[in-house]
Amino acid sequence: MSIFKKIFSKSRSLEDGIFFNAVEKILGFAPQNLDNYKNAFTHRSLNRLSNEGNPINYERLEFLGDAMLSSVIAAYLFTEAPHGDEGYLTKMRSKIVSREHLNELGKDLNLIQFIESKVPVHHFGENIHGNIFESLIGAIYQDRGYAYCEQFIQKRVIVPYVDISRLEGKVISYKSLVIEWCQKEKKIFNYDIFEDNAIDGQRLFGVRLSIDDKVIAKARATSKKKAEEKASQRAYFALQEKMDKK
The missing domain is CATH 1.10.1520.10 (Ribonuclease III domain)
Incomplete structure (x- = not known):
């Protein structure tokens, strides 16, 4: 060798x-x-x-x-x-x-x-x-x-x-929670992108969540999915009293 x-x-x-x-x-x-x-x-x-x-x-x-x-x-x-x-x-x-x-x-x-x-x-x-x-x-x-x-x-x-x-008691998807609640209460929900920009080389998405044509929450993140989840979390805390009602 x-x-x-x-x-x-x-x-x-x-x-x-x-x-x-x-x-x-x-x-x-x-x-x-x-x-x-x-x-x-x-x-x-x-x-x-x-x-x-x-x-x-x-x-x-x-x-x-x-x-x-x-x-x-x-x-x-x-x-x-x-x-x-x-x-x-x-x-x-x-x-x-x-x-x-x-x-x-x-x-x-x-x-x-x-x-x-x-x-x-x-x-x-x-x-x-x-x-x-x-x-x-x-x-x-x-x-x-x-x-x-x-x-x-x-x-x-x-x-x-x-x-x-x-x-x-752990929530793994606020988006699923919001959608289930909207469907149960027969409410119309919509996620739409209001921003799609690249800042310092990183792409950012802005997502707006509306329920019955009323904007409930907005959020920005590095992907559409993450922004939707973040907006859903904010919406959940804004509507928590109603959503947790039996």
Whole structure:
């Protein structure tokens, strides 16, 4: 073996050792196949392919992890909330696996430090944190199976964050709340964009929410969806007494 190859081999071995230790600390158990976890943090911009010519990136593992997470949370709620019907259980699961919550989990574990990408990290949106959290769960399933997935989710999601009584009162979408109320009360609602500008290179949307032709709230955000949610939240607090009335 040439000197260059020896140095390169030692360097790769050292990198793998550092990565192994970091992943083991997050998981709470030792990985068996480190490649699964490397794939969980590989961005599509690298254009990596397997020996069979299939793309290697975190997106397929994200799909798998999403299914595993939903399965474990569903089983937990089924046991811990015996009073809940299907609708209740579905809503509670949605609150636990909401995009906002998954993003927080990914941030808490600082998973973005492991991302390999040609795209600068600061160009990623907020959802990258939740996406790679799900891909990590997918990697666990590939590496160690369902039982280890369940163990990880119990440790990192359920034990520190899931409080059923607290979650019952948590609103995950003010827009859905406003729309449901308007439909129930037979009110006409409308979200319209009154502003679409780029300020300092960042695009901003202004959204206005009207109910029965009366403007109830306005909001600005970096996407139409976020602006609608923010306007809905403001509308909810403006109409809370009426909306909470039984």
